[in-house]
Amino acid sequence: MSQGKRTAGRAAADLVDTGMRVGLGTGSTVFFTLERLAERVQGEGLRMVGVPTSVDTERKATAMGIPLTTLDQVDSLDLTIDGADEIDARLDMVKGGGGALLREKVIASISRREVIVVDAAKVVERLCRKFLLPVEVVPFARPVVRRALEQLGGRVVLRLAEPGRAYVTDNGNEIFDVAFPDGIADAARMEARLDAIPGIVETGLFCGLAHELFIGHDDGRVERRRRA
Numbered sequence: 320m321s322q323g324k325r326t327a328g329r330a331a332a333d334l335v336d337t338g339m340r341v342g343l344g345t346g347s348t349v350f351f352t353l354e355r356l357a358e359r360v361q362g363e364g365l366r367m368v369g370v371p372t373s374v375d376t377e378r379k380a381t382a383m384g385i386p387l388t389t390l391d392q393v394d395s396l397d398l399t400i401d402g403a404d405e406i407d408a409r410l411d412m413v414k415g416g417g418g419a420l421l422r423e424k425v426i427a428s429i430s431r432r433e434v435i436v437v438d439a440a441k442v443v444e445r446l447c448r449k450f451l452l453p454v455e456v457v458p459f460a461r462p463v464v465r466r467a468l469e470q471l472g473g474r475v476v477l478r479l480a481e482p483g484r485a486y487v488t489d490n491g492n493e494i495f496d497v498a499f500p501d502g503i504a505d506a507a508r509m510e511a512r513l514d515a516i517p518g519i520v521e522t523g524l525f526c527g528l529a530h531e532l533f534i535g536h537d538d539g540r541v542e543r544r545r546r547a
């Protein structure tokens with residue numbers, strides 16, 4: 320675990336003010352956000368309510384004593400703090416390494432401010448040169464979606480929970496991890512093309528959704544960038 324993740328995750332938790340409705344992302348960087356929020360709820364009497372982006376985050380936040388609500392109770396969020404697998408200079412990102420991409424995108428779509436927390440290793444020039452693109456798929460449509468992704472130049476691997484058993488998301492779907500050997504040059508165009516394939520529920524390309532980026536460095540510095 321990099322020190323940079325801890326630095327970024329904790330720093331973003333200090334953006335939360337009393338009365339806020341906060342989207343809670345998923346992953347090891349956001350874990351530190353949850354930890355700091357719990358300290359503030361218990362130590363400072365911070366009054367906030369969170370909407371988790373995964374069952375994993377829901378369990379962790381509940382265990383830490385962070386008050387939670389659901390999308391039935393809120394129609395928008397003041398702030399969301401989430402992680403990313405890769406992020407570029409435009410703050411377009413790849414997400415879904417932890418499998419929570421669908422709920423993360425729903426939460427991002429109703430957030431007035433989406434703050435992304437990463438360590439420096441996640442900042443890239445071009446998306447998907449190294450990281451595989453997660454694509455959430457309805458199981459019935461698996462072969463159709465596989466062929467469509469291959470036609471777009473992708474090399475497709477079904478994510479497994481263990482040998483011989485497909486990983487299943489919180490929404491009962493499966494995930495293809497897709498390699499694009501040269502990366503993705505135009506992420507917004509690719510996102511739109513993938514969204515048009517029947518059977519794809521959501522993709523890990525998040526274009527135009529992040530407002531701000533916190534990059535945590537191992538020496539304790541936090542570099543903040545805003546979307547242009």
Ligand code: 5RP
Nearest residue numbers: 346347348402415416417419
């Ligand atoms: C989960 C995600 C996470 O935000 C992403 O995988 C980053 O995780 P970590 O902070 O553990 O590196 O998109 O679906």
